[in-house]
Amino acid sequence: MKLFEDKISSAASRVRIALALKGLGVERETIGILGADAINRTPEYLHVNPQGLVPALLTDEGVLLTQSLAIIEYLDERYREPPLLPEKLEDRAFARAVALAIAADIHPLLPPRVTARLGTIPGAGPQEIADWSRHWIRVGLTAVEELLARRQTGRYAAGDAPSMADICLFPQAVNAERAGLALDQWPRIAAVVAGLRAIPAFAENGPAPRT
Amino acid sequence: MKLFEDKISSAASRVRIALALKGLGVERETIGILGADAINRTPEYLHVNPQGLVPALLTDEGVLLTQSLAIIEYLDERYREPPLLPEKLEDRAFARAVALAIAADIHPLLPPRVTARLGTIPGAGPQEIADWSRHWIRVGLTAVEELLARRQTGRYAAGDAPSMADICLFPQAVNAERAGLALDQWPRIAAVVAGLRAIPAFAENGPAPRT
Known part of the structure; x- marks a missing residue:
């Protein structure tokens, strides 16, 4: 591959x-x-x-x-092992919902092609673009925190093993911190991400900073 | 439910x-x-x-x-029947990729909460917001058309049965037409959507126009 x-x-x-x-x-x-x-x-x-x-x-x-x-x-x-989704149908739906709350509700509003397009609007300077990005990260991670509050059942986002939910959460959390947003305003996310940082598959594969 | x-x-x-x-x-x-x-x-x-x-x-x-x-x-x-994803792994990945090319690359840039936020930027009036929406629909459906050109194997987006790909494509196509974008600029999408319009599950459940 x-x-x-x-x-x-x-x-x-x-x-x-x-x-x-x-x-x-x-x-x-x-x-x-x-x-x-x-x-x-x-x-x-x-x-x-x-x-x-x-x-x-x-x-x-x-x-x-x-x-x-x-x-x-x-x-x-x-490649079945280890599974990246929980076993029970409702738990699988929850893991996917957390993943999509990031991959479909936060991230699409932030990539370079989107902020570049935003910058073509008169009045959208660097400050407005930074505000835009922070706004959607803040709204989106608050929604993820609410999701976790409703149904989190283990030490990671969707159970006691890392899942697709954590795979989406980790890079977004890293970028939130780079955008100046402290994770401790979302205690459940902060705790999950702290746990993920101890796993090499996560720690070694986060997104690099834009230089 | x-x-x-x-x-x-x-x-x-x-x-x-x-x-x-x-x-x-x-x-x-x-x-x-x-x-x-x-x-x-x-x-x-x-x-x-x-x-x-x-x-x-x-x-x-x-x-x-x-x-x-x-x-x-x-x-x-x-509820297994009828399946909403093809059987072969690569075909499932393709159906999900088409679905996500819409659900994660187009739609998140268009909903009311996003265009309302855009409208708070000085210089982003109704015209700029309409241009923004049409831009992302155009870029996104062009990408979907390219995906279909590469791997479409049947009369629908991902085979000869309606799948998750069609489920995402149909509402987006309906909204593209409402935004003034003719589907015939994307011949494969236009053909798929014409087929879907003949299926009551699609025809009766599209998004209503904003009034």
Whole structure:
């Protein structure tokens, strides 16, 4: 397998964490997601992935998979151990809901291509863009904290083993801290993330800072 | 089961379509998502769902499920027929990738709470907000068209049976047309959507127009 990624992408970070949890080694290629048109689409990469986004995973059979959560579900269905979703249906739904509360309600409002577009609106300077990002992280992590308060049953977000929920939470929490938001305003998230930092698959595969 | 929804929400539309495809009748309650703070959170609904978002599904066991894709995965795991994902792993990954290319790359940039926030930026008037929405629909559906061009194998988005991919595509396509974007610029999407319009589970459960 070959992973196309960017070190700063939290979506790519999710797939790196999932691969590490499964103990799967893969070839890696870094694709820059900053630069012209907010995505540095080389012709070579566009040939592989017309969308130009990361992450993308090329399987051993030569099938290109895109979208971090679709890739993680694929890895979980193909390589069963350790499972990245709990066993009970309601618990699986909860883990996926936490994952999506981040991957669909927070992260899509923050990537370079979105903030770059925001910056084309007259009146949207660096301060407004930073406020925009912090607003959605704050609203979104508050929602995640409420989800955890309602149903968290173990030491991680969705049970006593790391799941897809933690895989999405960890990179977002790292980026929240970089955006100047202290995690202790969300005590359950802070406790889960502290636990995840002790797991090498997470600690070694977070998103790199934008330089 | 009880579905909390809003007729204009395309995320709620996805769950309605999934329920209809599975032939599951549920109690329904409409929650307004327009209005003050872009979400009309009544104390009664906040008691049920602290996030205040729709859709949410209350199971017969009294568990509240949130996030449309998590709900649809739950329905598909609990009520197996007809399946909402193809059988082969790579095909499942493709169906989920199309679903997420809409649910995580297009839709999150468009709901009322996001455009309302955009409107607080000086210089972002109704025209800029409309341009913003059309931009992300155009970029996103172009990406979906490219995905389909690479791997579409049947008459629907991910095979010869409607799947989670179609469930996400249909409401987004309906809203694209309402935003003034003709689907024929994406011939594969236009053909798929034309096929879906002939299926009552889709035709009867699309998102209502914002009035």
